[in-house]
Amino acid sequence: MSQARQRVSMRTVAERAGVSIATVSYVLSARREVAPSTRRRVERAIDELGYVPNQVARSMRTQRTDTVALIVPSILNPFYPAVARGLQDVLEPQGSYGIVVCTDGDPGTERRMIEQMVARRVDGIGLSSYLHRGRPFEAAVEAGIPVVLLGSHAPEPGVDAVGPDDVGGGRRAVQYLLERDRRRIGFITGPQGEGPAASRVSGYLAALRDAAVPAADDLVVRADFSREGGREGMRRLLDLAAPPDAVICTNDVVAIGALDVLRELSVRVPQDVAVVGFDDIEAATLVSPALTTIANPARQIGQAVARILLQRMAEDEPQPPQAIAFGTHLIQRESA
Amino acid sequence: MSQARQRVSMRTVAERAGVSIATVSYVLSARREVAPSTRRRVERAIDELGYVPNQVARSMRTQRTDTVALIVPSILNPFYPAVARGLQDVLEPQGSYGIVVCTDGDPGTERRMIEQMVARRVDGIGLSSYLHRGRPFEAAVEAGIPVVLLGSHAPEPGVDAVGPDDVGGGRRAVQYLLERDRRRIGFITGPQGEGPAASRVSGYLAALRDAAVPAADDLVVRADFSREGGREGMRRLLDLAAPPDAVICTNDVVAIGALDVLRELSVRVPQDVAVVGFDDIEAATLVSPALTTIANPARQIGQAVARILLQRMAEDEPQPPQAIAFGTHLIQRESA
DNA sequence: CACTCTGACGTAAACGTTTAGATCGTACAC
DNA sequence: GTGTACGATCTAAACGTTTACGTCAGAGTG
Numbered sequence: 001m002s003q004a005r006q007r008v009s010m011r012t013v014a015e016r017a018g019v020s021i022a023t024v025s026y027v028l029s030a031r032r033e034v035a036p037s038t039r040r041r042v043e044r045a046i047d048e049l050g051y052v053p054n055q056v057a058r059s060m061r062t063q064r065t066d067t068v069a070l071i072v073p074s075i076l077n078p079f080y081p082a083v084a085r086g087l088q089d090v091l092e093p094q095g096s097y098g099i100v101v102c103t104d105g106d107p108g109t110e111r112r113m114i115e116q117m118v119a120r121r122v123d124g125i126g127l128s129s130y131l132h133r134g135r136p137f138e139a140a141v142e143a144g145i146p147v148v149l150l151g152s153h154a155p156e157p158g159v160d161a162v163g164p165d166d167v168g169g170g171r172r173a174v175q176y177l178l179e180r181d182r183r184r185i186g187f188i189t190g191p192q193g194e195g196p197a198a199s200r201v202s203g204y205l206a207a208l209r210d211a212a213v214p215a216a217d218d219l220v221v222r223a224d225f226s227r228e229g230g231r232e233g234m235r236r237l238l239d240l241a242a243p244p245d246a247v248i249c250t251n252d253v254v255a256i257g258a259l260d261v262l263r264e265l266s267v268r269v270p271q272d273v274a275v276v277g278f279d280d281i282e283a284a285t286l287v288s289p290a291l292t293t294i295a296n297p298a299r300q301i302g303q304a305v306a307r308i309l310l311q312r313m314a315e316d317e318p319q320p321p322q323a324i325a326f327g328t329h330l331i332q333r334e335s336a
Numbered sequence: 337m338s339q340a341r342q343r344v345s346m347r348t349v350a351e352r353a354g355v356s357i358a359t360v361s362y363v364l365s366a367r368r369e370v371a372p373s374t375r376r377r378v379e380r381a382i383d384e385l386g387y388v389p390n391q392v393a394r395s396m397r398t399q400r401t402d403t404v405a406l407i408v409p410s411i412l413n414p415f416y417p418a419v420a421r422g423l424q425d426v427l428e429p430q431g432s433y434g435i436v437v438c439t440d441g442d443p444g445t446e447r448r449m450i451e452q453m454v455a456r457r458v459d460g461i462g463l464s465s466y467l468h469r470g471r472p473f474e475a476a477v478e479a480g481i482p483v484v485l486l487g488s489h490a491p492e493p494g495v496d497a498v499g500p501d502d503v504g505g506g507r508r509a510v511q512y513l514l515e516r517d518r519r520r521i522g523f524i525t526g527p528q529g530e531g532p533a534a535s536r537v538s539g540y541l542a543a544l545r546d547a548a549v550p551a552a553d554d555l556v557v558r559a560d561f562s563r564e565g566g567r568e569g570m571r572r573l574l575d576l577a578a579p580p581d582a583v584i585c586t587n588d589v590v591a592i593g594a595l596d597v598l599r600e601l602s603v604r605v606p607q608d609v610a611v612v613g614f615d616d617i618e619a620a621t622l623v624s625p626a627l628t629t630i631a632n633p634a635r636q637i638g639q640a641v642a643r644i645l646l647q648r649m650a651e652d653e654p655q656p657p658q659a660i661a662f663g664t665h666l667i668q669r670e671s672a
Numbered sequence: 673c674a675c676t677c678t679g680a681c682g683t684a685a686a687c688g689t690t691t692a693g694a695t696c697g698t699a700c701a702c
Numbered sequence: 703g704t705g706t707a708c709g710a711t712c713t714a715a716a717c718g719t720t721t722a723c724g725t726c727a728g729a730g731t732g
Binding site: 007009010011021022028030032054055057059061062065 | 717720
């Protein structure tokens, strides 16, 4: 083993084994034959010195960092850790690792994070952005770093997208509620008019239109992507002159907030107001009443992101962007 | 701005501005005076070329990566994302970032991950290990990388520790239950006999001893750190000849599993069996009955980990290890 | 015996920074 | 007018790898 006080590099190993530093490199990478006897000497030197290859130097030479960044609004929303897990599922066997950062949904932070990741020369970026219209990832694209957007986006120059079928999911939630004779269906969406949340809203609007049910503007309220946001959104909906008899929430965390205020005010769920969430995080099974929700395959999404990134990194000629949408389905529980 | 097709480095910028590479570096780092006029020329060149400093090269030269690794069993347990968030809270203002990896609680994976992070020359490692007795972090210590253990560990050569007061927490849970006249108190702990879970058990045992309540061996069962583990552990406890009238779980995720089977079997909580968890994750407020639990300040722990790491990185002489324990308190809800 | 071929290994340049030290003009003091 | 000092900039080494290319001894061939 080792006592390794001083920095030990290939050079140290080479000296000890009485070979050149190139030879050490070759026994490590096996990109060239080396005689069994020298190989053994080098391996012994490595053991004795406790040598660990320096990935930084390697990255510098090979121009790859074997690192991808996952940039998300909040790691505290259980959806994103699940995505991160999916990323690791496919990255780690390849010797790549993920660096995870939160933006708190702040545009400035988001831009700074992207810039930082470009500086770090990550091999790829998975990005869940509220404001992809502003193309905050432009810096990455220019640097030739593949970017995959999380969420159902249309294919866009330079970036791929993978997410659930948000439009279909929004649509499905509405159909389900209409079948159960709800007619005033509210929607609590995100703070901005962009991103996955927007697609879910447009699915919602489309389904209403198809069913010829009038959609009232005030039935769609904006709120933060948080439990507190859900509470506030729900309160606003209940304050309406004609409150809804069903509410679709842009994600489960928000839906849980909505349930909070319904419980406080002793509004019966689903009898008085039905609630449908989105994502199917574990907590959806824990609340009472258990949350009916649109399943969003987080882990698979993470895996798909990683696969696309890997594929992009491997290609020499830029290929046209692609968008993958995972089919969603409704999981019926108690809240609707 | 930029069209930046070809790799643009300091060299490119220097040529464009008609200065040497060193000067570019100095305007970037401000470690030496440079005349305002040249500074402006350089800045213009940077803008026009869309130059982004290469962190990899910088790390190579400075021997710091501004990166710390957080190695945890599972990022799907909400406790760990909260720790990660705490890390980011203090790291990011310093320009450092966290790379998060899961070990799935597998010793081999854990060792591999640590080795990888050493190869990547991270500046520090936060490690939540099931088996720190085997000193899996030895490789990191030898490489001179500061390591902070998550959980309440005694100070140990070469590594610091920060965590909740696990012993005190276990003790508190028992006291609370004894006060409510529970006498057969079970404990669902983790798979191995080590780590934070073990300290919680020893607090439990100590409190029983203090109260002169006999502790039956079969009341402590081992299970996975997962919801399913909790289910299995609870089933085993209920199968006992004399089942417990209260159960303490090593964390909330496990407790939620325990509640699952109690609900299935229509065992009344807390009347027939009281349940106490550990961590106070958000889901504890969602289950029904809401979980009484020992609060574990995840985010503060993450922040403390980062602070210690930063401090260690700054010192030139190795200082003696330290262990920080955060006081815990019991949060009373419905399950006990 | 001169030649080529081949297997095994060494040499050295490059990747993009940082930074200690050298250089160079100019202003100032005498 | 010479010397000095100083501010502004440059030179070049170093960080630890990878890899194209060169070298060299010995085996094989005619």
